[in-house]
Amino acid sequence: MPNSPILNAMTVDLEDWMQSTLGPDHPITSRVIPNLERFLRLLAKHDVRATFFSLGKVCEKFPILLEMVIEAGHEIASHGYGHELLYDISPERFREDLDRSIEVIERQTGTKPLGYRAPAFSLTRKSWWAGPILAQAGFKYSSSVFPIRGRRYGVPDAPRFPHKWPECDLTEFPLTTAQLLGRNLPVCGGGYFRLLPFPILRRAIRQVNGQGHPVVVYMHPYEMDVYEVADLKRQGYPISRKLQLTQSLFRSRIYPRLDRMFKEFRFGPMAEVLNIE
Numbered sequence: 001m002p003n004s005p006i007l008n009a010m011t012v013d014l015e016d017w018m019q020s021t022l023g024p025d026h027p028i029t030s031r032v033i034p035n036l037e038r039f040l041r042l043l044a045k046h047d048v049r050a051t052f053f054s055l056g057k058v059c060e061k062f063p064i065l066l067e068m069v070i071e072a073g074h075e076i077a078s079h080g081y082g083h084e085l086l087y088d089i090s091p092e093r094f095r096e097d098l099d100r101s102i103e104v105i106e107r108q109t110g111t112k113p114l115g116y117r118a119p120a121f122s123l124t125r126k127s128w129w130a131g132p133i134l135a136q137a138g139f140k141y142s143s144s145v146f147p148i149r150g151r152r153y154g155v156p157d158a159p160r161f162p163h164k165w166p167e168c169d170l171t172e173f174p175l176t177t178a179q180l181l182g183r184n185l186p187v188c189g190g191g192y193f194r195l196l197p198f199p200i201l202r203r204a205i206r207q208v209n210g211q212g213h214p215v216v217v218y219m220h221p222y223e224m225d226v227y228e229v230a231d232l233k234r235q236g237y238p239i240s241r242k243l244q245l246t247q248s249l250f251r252s253r254i255y256p257r258l259d260r261m262f263k264e265f266r267f268g269p270m271a272e273v274l275n276i277e
C-alpha cells in the first residue's frame with residue numbers, strides 16, 4: 001500500500017505513435033486499441049484512476065477508445081485535434097483545433113473536457129498566447145509547459161509547480177522536473193522515465209512530494225508496445241536507427257516500472273489532484 005499522503009497525477013496522452021511521431025500524413029494504426037487495453041488493465045490492477053489527454057482525430061477514427069476509458073472510470077481531457085505544434089500555427093487555427101477536439105469528446109462522451117495538454121509540450125514562450133485562449137474555450141487547467149531548456153520545447157524559467165496562469169482563469173500543472181546534480185531534469189515521462197534507474201525516479205518523486213507538491217507522470221499507450229517500432233520499420237516506414245533507438249529502447253521496462261511506482265506512491269486523475277470540478 002502506498003505510504004505517501006500526497007496524491008500525484010497519472011496522465012496518458014491517448015494517441016497513436018506513428019502518426020504523432022513520424023508525422024500527420026501517416027495513418028493512425030489500430031495498435032492504439034490493444035495498447036490502450038494493456039494500459040487500462042495495469043491501472044485497474046492498482047485501482048488507479050488517470051487523466052487521458054485524448055487526441056481528437058484518433059478518437060474519431062476509433063470511437064471505441066473513449067468508450068473504454070469512460071467505462072473504466074477515468075477522466076477524459078483534450079490533447080487537441082490534429083497534434084499540430086502550437087508554435088507552428090496561428091492563434092486562430094489553435095482555437096479551431098481546440099473547438100474540434102472539444103466537439104469530438106462531447107459527442108462521444110456527453111461531457112466537456114476540463115483539461116488540455118499541448119502536443120509535444122509545444123506551449124512555449126513563442127506560443128504563450130495559448131493560455132488565455134484555453135480559458136476562453138472553457139478549459140480549467142492545462143498541463144502543457146515543461147520548465148526545462150529543451151531542444152524543441154521548454155520554458156526554463158517557468159514555475160515548477162501548479163499555479164494560476166497570469167490574467168486568466170486557468171491553472172497550469174507544469175510537467176514535473178526533479179533537481180538532480182544541479183539541473184532540472186524531466187524524470188516523470190518519456191525517455192528519462194525509461195532510461196533512468198528506478199531508485200532515481202523514486203528519489204525524484206519523494207523530493208517533490210517532500211516539498212509538499214504532487215508530481216505528474218505522463219505516458220502513452222504505445223510505450224507498452226515493445227515491438228511496434230521494429231515492426232513498422234520492417235513494413236518499410238521511414239524510421240531511422242536513431243529514432244528507433246530513442247523511441248523504443250527499454251519500452252519493456254515501462255510495465256514493471258509503473259507497477260512498482262503504483263505500489264509506492266498514490267496516483268489519481270488531474271482534476272482530482274488540482275481539486276477542479
Ligand SMILES: [Zn+2]
Pocket residue numbers: 013015020079083119120
Ligand atoms: Zn502527443
